[in-house]
Amino acid sequence: MVPWLGAEEIAAVTEVIESGWVAQGPRVARFETAFAEAMEAPFGVATSSCTTALHLALIVADVHSGDDVVVPSFSFIATANAPTYVGARPVFADVDPTTGNVTAETVRAALTERTRAVIVVDQGGVPVDLDPIRALCDPRGIVVIEDAACGAGSRYHGRPVGAGAVLTAWSFHPRKLLTTGEGGMLTTSDAEWAARARRLREHAMSVSASDRQASLLAPAEDYTEIGFNFRLTDLQAAIGLVQLGRLPEIVRRRRELAARYTAELADVPGLRPVVDPTWGTGNFQSFWVEVTAPFPTDRDGALHALARAGISARRGIMAAHRQPAYRGRDTGTVLxxxxxxxxxxTLILPLYHQLSDDDQDRVIDAMRAATRDLVTEST
Structure with missing residues (x-):
């Protein structure tokens, strides 16, 4: 992955530096509004990361110690970590073997009497089938939180992913389509939750730093509860505003590259590429392929073959329940x-906006050569 950053981002950051206001301020507010509008969400709350956005989402949803939160193990470990930050127990659910996302059926199998929330993930940018999950959880009073860390630019039933969730967390890490270096966003349809999240990200101060700065005699602030330092800076927000304008073109190019991978690798035996589900379109934040028979080696063998050709691919999404942090912990009983x-x-092939056709041909040729060379070696 290579972020698409250029002269416009440099100019935007320069303007912020020259303004003298580089911490959370007016550009963060502009970015929140613009991002929420683009994602068809009523409210946006900028945060320091997607992880902190998930943390705030659980707090405003009233998830506490003793509660259970159903999460996929097939996700970056932050998805499981967020419930532990509020004292809840992450309970792992399995995923659909084609999309890599949880479904209403896999969530149902993981529910307990103490389930207070479910975190669903748009894994690798593949939109999760949210409506059946909400139909399962809403009548039970279970809050569904969408982890759309990889989802900016993906669509679900014609709308941006996250638009149908009451709480959605987003990432602006450099591996994502839209980046601010680090950073995140919480979007929500609930005005009170948005207001509380804004306070909590700033130590739960009753008066924001920007409001105090705008006053000649700054009003005294109160700290209404235990809060956090989860703020985004105006420097990051300035980059985010430029990146948001680039998002449609980034999605278009990534989908073009993904379609080319799919077509060119279609006749390689034993490779199953990620594809759009019937209910939406992905942004191809990751282009992953499953390596199975009759491909002449396993996933790790394919990675080594690509590395020998000078191609840096990566292992697929991690399983959090296998990590030392969660091995031996009580995380439910679902297989x-x-x-x-x-x-x-699964493995992830190189895919980014600036990837040239020639470089993509190198990857495709390396996968084809790996098939031929490994077959020759085995005979």
Whole structure:
């Protein structure tokens, strides 16, 4: 992954530096409004990361110690970590073997009497099928939080992913389509939750730093509860505003590259590429392929073959329940066969906006050569 950054971002950051206001301020407010409008969400709250956005989402949703939160193990470990920050127990659910996302059926299997929330993930930019999950959870009073860390630019039933969730967390890490270096956003349809999240990200001060700065005699602030330092800076927000304008073109180019990978690798035996589900379109934040028979080697063998050709690919999404931090912990009793298969058998190919056709041809040729060379070696 290579972020698409250029002269416009440099100019935007320069303007912020020259303004003298570089911390959370007016550009953060502009970025919140613009991002929320683009994602068809009523309110946006900028944060220091997607992880902190998830943390705030659980707090405003009233998730406490003793509660259970259903999460996929097939996700970056932050998805499981967020419930532990509020004292809740992450309970792992399995995923659909084709999309890599949780479904209403896999969530149902993981529900407990103490389930207070469910975190669903648009894994690799593949939109999660949210409506059936909400139909399952809403009548039970279970809050569904969408982890759209990888989802900016993906669509679900014609709308941006996250638009149908009451709480959605977003990432602006450099591996994502839209980046601010680090940073995140919480979007919500609930005005009170948005207001509380804004206070909590700034130590729960009753008066924001920008309001105090705008006053000649700054009003005294109160600290209404235990808060956090989860703020985004105006420097980052300035970059985010430029990046938001680039998003449609980034999605168009990534989908073009993904379609080319899919077409060119279609006749390679044993490779199954990620594709759009019937309910939406992905942004191809990651282009992953599952490596199975009759491909002449396993996933790790394919990675080594690519590395020998000078191609840097990566293992697929991790399984959090296998990590030392969660091995031996009580995380529910659901078996996770699809999670483990996808973790063991998928790899991620290079895909970014500036990837040239020639460089993509190198990757495609290396995959084809790996098939021929490995077959020759085995005979």
């Amino acid at each position: 996770l066969p699809h999670t483990e298969r996808l973790t063991d058998k």
